[in-house]
Amino acid sequence: MNIQQQVQLRPFNTLNLDAIASHYVKIHSTDDVVDAIHFAQTQQLNILILSGGSNMLLPQQLHALVMHMDIQGIEFLAEDELTKTIKVGAGQVWHDFVLWTTDQQLYGLQNLALIPGLVGASPVQNIGAYGVEVGEFIESVDVYDRHLNQFTTIQMEDCDFAYRHSIFKTNPNRYVISHVVFKLLKTPDLKMNYGDLKTAMMDELTAKNLQEQVIRIRQSKLPDPQEFPNVGSFFKNPIISEHDLQKIMIDAPSIPHYPQNHGCVKIAAGWLIDQSGWKGKKLAQVGMFDKQALVLVNYADATLKEVQATYHAVQHDVFKKFNILLEPEPVLFNEVGLIQSHLS
Numbered sequence: 047m048n049i050q051q052q053v054q055l056r057p058f059n060t061l062n063l064d065a066i067a068s069h070y071v072k073i074h075s076t077d078d079v080v081d082a083i084h085f086a087q088t089q090q091l092n093i094l095i096l097s098g099g100s101n102m103l104l105p106q107q108l109h110a111l112v113m114h115m116d117i118q119g120i121e122f123l124a125e126d127e128l129t130k131t132i133k134v135g136a137g138q139v140w141h142d143f144v145l146w147t148t149d150q151q152l153y154g155l156q157n158l159a160l161i162p163g164l165v166g167a168s169p170v171q172n173i174g175a176y177g178v179e180v181g182e183f184i185e186s187v188d189v190y191d192r193h194l195n196q197f198t199t200i201q202m203e204d205c206d207f208a209y210r211h212s213i214f215k216t217n218p219n220r221y222v223i224s225h226v227v228f229k230l231l232k233t234p235d236l237k238m239n240y241g242d243l244k245t246a247m248m249d250e251l252t253a254k255n256l257q258e259q260v261i262r263i264r265q266s267k268l269p270d271p272q273e274f275p276n277v278g279s280f281f282k283n284p285i286i287s288e289h290d291l292q293k294i295m296i297d298a299p300s301i302p303h304y305p306q307n308h309g310c311v312k313i314a315a316g317w318l319i320d321q322s323g324w325k326g327k328k329l330a331q332v333g334m335f336d337k338q339a340l341v342l343v344n345y346a347d348a349t350l351k352e353v354q355a356t357y358h359a360v361q362h363d364v365f366k367k368f369n370i371l372l373e374p375e376p377v378l379f380n381e382v383g384l385i386q387s388h389l390s
């Protein structure tokens with residue numbers, strides 16, 4: 047295990063924020079997980095788990111041990127008539143893994159192509175796109191439990207998956223995910239009833255074509271982080287009551303909305319931001335993307351403070367117009383590597 051000091055994390059976070067970590071280690075195995083946790087304990091450092099860096103907001107100075115997950119490997123575990131079960135290392139690149147499943151004629155994840163990040167982060171916020179959430183295809187998650195000080199397996203039923211939510215999100219410092227076990231289908235069950243996919247043109251409806259359409263749609267709307275550093279959707283789509291929706295619809299009848307359980311509706315944060323005049327608008331070097339107002343872009347070398355100034359201004363304007371407080375999606379860290387509420 048090679049612990050490095052004063053490491054620049056800019057190449058490892060897709061918003062390209064300048065952030066220096068006091069301590070940094072690359073994790074290649076479960077043994078490394080144990081050694082790194084032991085090191086952090088002896089040095090009295092908090093641990094920050096870094097995966098693909100595509101959903102985090104980092105301060106400029108970080109006094110903590112950054113564990114950069116790089117556990118590789120794909121292993122077939124079991125098979126029945128309908129499904130195959132595979133165990134995947136947390137450090138595998140998500141998109142490459144999705145492409146691999148399609149090549150292996152394993153189905154379920156095609157709608158989630160091109161989501162940035164690594165496999166180990168996928169259960170944390172239960173990544174989802176085009177009517178599919180990863181939790182539907184996870185059988186279990188292998189973790190090191192820092193409360194119990196041992197490796198354990200969490201079954202899907204206990205993961206508490208919901209929209210952009212899981213137990214890994216509610217207990218941010220407890221689990222280090224080493225592997226994710228997926229149960230994928232052997233015959234395609236193609237989901238294409240969500241938004242843009244409904245109208246997508248395909249010569250023939252196959253899993254590979256569906257995956258290609260998803261890639262095409264995402265590329266046409268979402269900025270490439272290499273060119274325009276970003277963390278994907280910056281805000282969650284708010285879930286409000288049917289009653290509150292009716293009030294908004296008096297002035298804005300075209301508001302996109304999707305029915306949920308218990309008389310609630312999910313509304314499109316991108317539309318709210320767009321209607322509040324923020325599509326393509328910048329404050330200093332940070333702005334909302336001109337083709338998709340839900341994506342915040344760092345156009346130059348912004349610091350976390352500048353990013354915060356922009357998203358606070360967006361929240362303010364949306365609240366003023368619609369009386370809705372948008373909740374940021376990326377995780378905010380403080381100077382000692384702990385997760386901080388966006389409201390503090």
Ligand code: EPU
Pocket residue numbers: 174175176177240241242267268277278279280281282283302314315316317320325337338339340375
């Ligand atoms: N809209 C506007 N103006 C905009 C952006 C969107 O009017 O600038 C409208 C669109 O016309 C559409 C609605 O808002 O009617 C929703 O937009 P869209 O379908 O583009 O996506 P979304 O609901 O805003 C969610 C996920 C994305 C995921 C897409 C596709 C969240 C927060 N975001 O976005 O996830 O790719 O659906 O399923 O749930 C991510 O999490 O990083 C991400 C990209």
